[in-house]
Amino acid sequence: MPDPSTIRAVECSPPCxxxxxxxxxxxxxxECKLLSFTAGEHKSPEMLAKNPRGTVPVLMDGNIVVYETLAILDYLEYAYPQPALLPNTHALRALALTRLHEANNLKQVGMALFSYLMNTKAIDLDPGEVDHLGSFLHDELFFWEYYYGIGQFAAGSTISLADLAVFAYVATAAHLGLELEERYPNLYAFCQRMKERPSVLATWPSVWKQTPYSYLTAGPE
Known part of the structure; x- marks a missing residue:
């Protein structure tokens, strides 16, 4: 077994x-070393020496440094292939990789909305802007609701890297008030399955309050 990996992360960041x-x-x-985004720790000299772009997550595996989220996931699957997080058949592997990279669309619309809510004081939040940004998220969730209606996971009956990516963004949106159960029953069922996994229980953001926010409760129809 190699030396334990270290990941530098900002808690509540879906990519981390x-x-x-x-x-x-x-x-x-x-070992997960949490950084303070507001204090700019992700752009400290130490971090910039590892990742000149100043983004997180950054993975250090011994002397190996990997940044960019998909690169980290790809590296982990290559360096530590068991248990596998990509299917071993050509067709399902192709599907899982497609869904993993396709989740970048979910990232773009999700992070635009999450960043606005995170960086704007509550008193300054514009409901119209929240609805506007939220509409793009809803358009994207349409695809994933369909995908998770086909199978329990993104690529068949076994969890893959794609599911980890989708869950991180959808669970974050749900914490911000996105109501899944009625509008997105397939995604809701997927998230409920994920919440039972030891990996989710071990990494659930400790700073999240028990009751979700209501920013996205009344999304556009």
Whole structure:
């Protein structure tokens, strides 16, 4: 077994969360060093020496440094192939990889909305802007609701890296008030299955309050 991996992460960041989920799913010993986004710790000299772009997550596996979320997930699957988080048949592997990269669309609309809510004081929040940004999220969720109606997971009956990516963004949106059960029953069922996994229980953001926010409760129809 190699030296334990270390991941530098900002808690509640969906990209950081999906990497932590992958490490847990693979049963890899690791240390997660949480950084303060507001204090700019992700752009400290130490971090910039590892990742000149100043983004997180950053994975250090011994002397190996990997940044960019999909690169980290790809590296973990290559370096530690068991248990596998990509199917071993050509067709299902192709589907899982497609869904994993397709989740970048979910990232773009989700992070635009999440960033607005995170960086805007509550008193300054514009409901119209929240609805506007939320409409793009709803348009994207339409695809994933369909995908998770086909199978329990993104690529068949077994969890893959794609599911970790989707869950991180959808669970974050749900915490911000997105109501899944009636409008997105397939995604709701998927998230309920994920919440029972030890990897999710071990990495659930400790700073999240028990009751979700209501920012996205009344989304556009």
């Amino acid at each position: 969360w999906m990497v932590r989920l992958a490490l847990e799913e693979k049963g890899l010993d690791h």
